[in-house]
Structures are given as C-alpha cells and as structure tokens.
Amino acid sequence: GAVVSQHPSWVICKSGTSVKIECRSLDFQATTMFWYRQFPKQSLMLMATSNEGSKATYEQGVEKDKFLINHASLTLSTLTVTSAHPEDSSFYICSGNFRGMETQYFGPGTRLLVL
Amino acid sequence: AQKVTQAQTEISVVEKEDVTLDCVYETRDTTYYLFWYKQPPSGELVFLIRRNSFDEQNEISGRYSWNFQKSTSSFNFTITASQVVDSAVYFCALSEVYQTGANNLFFGTGTRLTVIP
Numbered sequence: 001g002a003v004v005s006q007h008p009s010w011v012i013c014k015s016g017t018s019v020k021i022e023c024r025s026l027d028f029q030a031t032t033m034f035w036y037r038q039f040p041k042q043s044l045m046l047m048a049t050s051n052e053g054s055k056a057t058y059e060q061g062v063e064k065d066k067f068l069i070n071h072a073s074l075t076l077s078t079l080t081v082t083s084a085h086p087e088d089s090s091f092y093i094c095s096g097n098f099r100g101m102e103t104q105y106f107g108p109g110t111r112l113l114v115l
Numbered sequence: 116a117q118k119v120t121q122a123q124t125e126i127s128v129v130e131k132e133d134v135t136l137d138c139v140y141e142t143r144d145t146t147y148y149l150f151w152y153k154q155p156p157s158g159e160l161v162f163l164i165r166r167n168s169f170d171e172q173n174e175i176s177g178r179y180s181w182n183f184q185k186s187t188s189s190f191n192f193t194i195t196a197s198q199v200v201d202s203a204v205y206f207c208a209l210s211e212v213y214q215t216g217a218n219n220l221f222f223g224t225g226t227r228l229t230v231i232p
Contacts, residue, residue, distance in 0.1 A: 034219075034220070043224045044160075044206070044222045046220070091158060093158075093160065095220075097218060102165060104218065108158065109158040109159060111158070
C-alpha cells in the first residue's frame with residue numbers, strides 16, 4: 001500500500017509557540033492531502049483538505065489563521081499550529097490520496113502537547 | 116447528510132472467540148465507498164478494506180470478513196478466532212466521490228476491541 005510519513009511523531013512545546021508538522025507521501029503523488037485531529041478516545045475530525053498548489057479548504061469551526069496548511073508539492077504538506085495553547089494538544093493525523101485513487105492512506109500521526 | 120454509526124463503543128472478547136463489529140451508514144449518494152480502518156495503540160490508521168456501493172459481494176481475507184448489505188445500510192466486520200494483536204480501535208468510514216477526485220471521509224466513532232488472552 002501507499003506510505004505516508006509524518007514528522008515529528010511527538011512534540012512538546014510551550015504555550016504561545018508555533019509548531020510545524022510535516023506530512024509526506026513517500027511512494028505516490030498526493031494530489032489531495034487531508035488533516036485530521038483526534039482527541040483521546042474520540043473519532044477523527046477532519047480539519048482541512050488541501051489540493052496541491054491551492055489554498056486549503058477548512059471545515060467549519062477550524063480557524064485557518066491558527067492552523068496554517070501548505071501543500072506546495074505533490075509529496076509534501078505542512079500544518080503549522082500558530083501560537084499554540086493547551087487546548088490545541090491533540091493527535092494530528094494527515095492522509096493523502098491521488099486523483100482517482102479512492103483510498104486515503106494515513107500517516108502515523110503527531111502527538112502535540114502544549115504546556 | 117452523511118453519517119456513520121458504530122453503536123458498539125467497546126467490546127471485550129476472549130482470545131479465539133469470533134467478534135462482529137457493526138457499522139450502519141447514511142448517505143443520499145448513489146455512489147460511495149465504505150472503509151474499515153484499524154487504529155492500534157501506536158495511533159497509526161491501518162487500511163483494511165474498501166467497498167464501493169455497487170459491489171455487495173462479501174469479502175474474506177484470512178480471519179477477517181466483511182458483510183455489506185445495502186438494504187440495511189450496513190457494513191459489518193467479523194474477526195474469527197480473535198487474537199491479542201487484534202486489540203485496537205476499529206473505524207468504519209464512508210466516502211463521497213467528488214468530481215475533483217477528492218474523497219472526504221466520514222468516520223464513525225470507532226469500536227474499541229480488547230482481546231483477552
């Protein structure tokens with residue numbers, strides 16, 4: 001199957017700092033990448049969808065100025081949590097698929113803890 | 116509107132027992148995909164199966180089998196002879212198909228399966 005990596009896998013930061021999470025498709029070109037957030041013992045909530053070279057489409061309730069998404073190439077998307085606060089602590093997961101590929105393949109996730 | 120319901124929040128079984136995870140979905144689309152993903156304690160989502168709305172054939176893959184019934188909008192997942200390594204959270208998901216090719220996934224709330232040795 002297709003492989004997606006995420007970096008870092010863990011990050012602990014102080015409140016007010018910005019954190020960047022990278023998502024890479026290793027063996028396919030991801031025309032679309034998705035960013036999800038998962039709180040403990042809950043389901044995945046879609047935050048935004050990004051197509052390569054276009055601005056991301058954010059789900060209702062997700063602040064685009066706080067969660068900056070860049071999808072500059074077919075293999076890399078980044079999520080930057082700006083001025084992170086403790087309530088942003090969560091598990092962030094990305095996925096990617098290629099146009100015509102019906103399955104989303106997920107990265108291993110990034111656990112963010114904001115102190 | 117799309118909705119996926121996994122009524123079973125947590126299930127515990129003893130090793131070697133069979134277990135069925137239920138999934139019921141709602142959609143107004145005639146073309147859609149259904150998925151099952153496994154999320155072990157490490158957190159990574161592992162793709163298990165994809166089914167399109169026109170293919171109601173049941174599928175078996177080793178100890179895993181899936182029963183898709185369009186008449187009841189259900190896509191149930193059975194693990195036979197469960198093993199400790201099957202302990203995980205299992206998510207059922209529904210995907211729409213857009214002209215852009217992007218497929219938004221709607222996840223159920225997940226079923227946490229614990230297999231007791």
